[in-house]
Structure formats: C-alpha cells, structure tokens
Amino acid sequence: MISKIKILMATQTGSAEEVADEVKETIEAEGYSVDYHDLADESNLRFLSDATFLIGVVSTWGDGEPPDDAVPFFDLLRESPPMGFAKTPIAIMGLGDSGYDIFNGCGKELEKELIRHGGYSIIPRVDCDVWYEDELSQWLNDLRRTLASQGATLSSP
Numbered sequence: 001m002i003s004k005i006k007i008l009m010a011t012q013t014g015s016a017e018e019v020a021d022e023v024k025e026t027i028e029a030e031g032y033s034v035d036y037h038d039l040a041d042e043s044n045l046r047f048l049s050d051a052t053f054l055i056g057v058v059s060t061w062g063d064g065e066p067p068d069d070a071v072p073f074f075d076l077l078r079e080s081p082p083m084g085f086a087k088t089p090i091a092i093m094g095l096g097d098s099g100y101d102i103f104n105g106c107g108k109e110l111e112k113e114l115i116r117h118g119g120y121s122i123i124p125r126v127d128c129d130v131w132y133e134d135e136l137s138q139w140l141n142d143l144r145r146t147l148a149s150q151g152a153t154l155s156s157p
Contacts, residue, residue, distance in 0.1 A: 002089070002150050005032055006051045010039040010058040010070035010106065016095050019136060020057035023093075026140050027055075032147060040069035045076055045083065053089050053150075054119060055143070056110045060096040064105025074106075077113045085118030089150065092125040093139055095132060103127060122146055 005027065009020035017038075024034050037047060039058070048054070061067050066074045092114075094107015104127035111125050123146055126139045 002053045002147065004035070004050050004052045005147075006035045006037060006048070006054055008037050008039055008054060008056045008058070008110070010067045010073070010110075012059055012061040012067035016057050016059040016067075019093065019095065019132070022136070023055060023057055023140065023143070026144070027147070030144055030147065039073040040067070042073050045080055048085070048117075049083065051085070051088055053122075053147075054085075054091075054114060056090065056092040056094075056107065056114070058092075058094055058106045058110055060094060060100070060102070060104050060106040063100055064102025064109075066106045066109070070106075074109065074113075077110075077117075080117070083117045085114070088114075088119045089122035089146075090114045090119040091121070091123050091139075091143055091146070093136070094125065094127045096127065096129065098129045103129075122150070 007020055011017045024036055027034050092107050092111045094104035096104035123142045126135050128135045
C-alpha cells in the first residue's frame with residue numbers, strides 16, 4: 001500500500017520546481033499527503049528509506065547533467081550500494097531541451113538509479129522538451145489513476 005509519497009525535485013532554472021509544485025498540489029488536492037524534497041538540500045539518502053512511492057521531477061542541465069546544486073545528491077545515489085527499496089514504485093518526469101546531445105539525461109539517470117536501488121517504474125517516464133504542458137497533463141492523469149488503483153492512503157482530515 002502507498003502511504004508515504006515523496007516528490008524528489010532538482011532544478012537549474014526553476015522550471016522543474018514549478019512542475020513539482022503543480023504535481024504536489026494536484027496530488028494533495030486528491031487527498032494524499034506528500035513529502036517534498038529539493039535534492040539540492042539533501043546531504044544523505046536516509047530520507048528515501050521510508051518512501052512507499054517516489055515521484056521525480058528533475059531538469060537536465062548542459063549535456064545530460066543534473067542541476068548544479070543537485071550534483072552531490074546524484075553522486076551519493078550513484079556511489080551508494082543498492083538500498084533495497086523493496087519494490088518501491090517510482091514515477092519520473094524529466095524536463096530538458098532536445099537541442100542538446102543528451103536529452104533528459106538527469107531524468108533517465110534518476111530512474112535508472114532508483115531502479116538499481118530496488119524501485120520500479122509504475123508509469124512510463126516522461127521526457128519533456130521545452131514545451132511540456134500536454135505531457136504534464138497526461139502524466140498527472142496517469143499518476144492520479146495509478147495512486148487510486150494502488151490503494152494509496154489518503155491523508156487524515
């Protein structure tokens with residue numbers, strides 16, 4: 001059962017933060033409780049251990065890199081031995097610019113690393129280009145349906 005939803009956000013210019021805020025508001029409007037984590041503020045991986053659903057909203061910077069201030073988190077994630085998330089569902093939305101050689105590298109890496117740590121993609125990762133409103137709307141609809149079908153716990157009134 002999904003009871004501890006965590007949003008993982010990393011941004012360089014603020015776009016991923018805006019999207020992550022919208023995701024959080026949408027999920028909370030459905031009655032779910034959400035913990036929001038700016039990956040720039042995370043200095044260890046312990047906060048991930050109690051998650052029962054991980055949602056990543058991250059932007060890619062330069063040629064496939066994470067945003068500058070999230071690099072330490074991604075280094076920890078890459079260097080850590082598998083944490084065994086016990087088949088924790090994940091949903092990833094990557095924001096990027098297809099004009100770069102490595103399109104949405106950060107979103108792809110976050111998904112890969114969370115899977116290595118025991119997670120599994122419950123809905124397909126979405127790799128959004130500069131204009132992403134349609135993809136975001138569809139992804140949010142898929143996310144809402146998935147939460148409802150997985151028996152996610154609503155927050156207490």
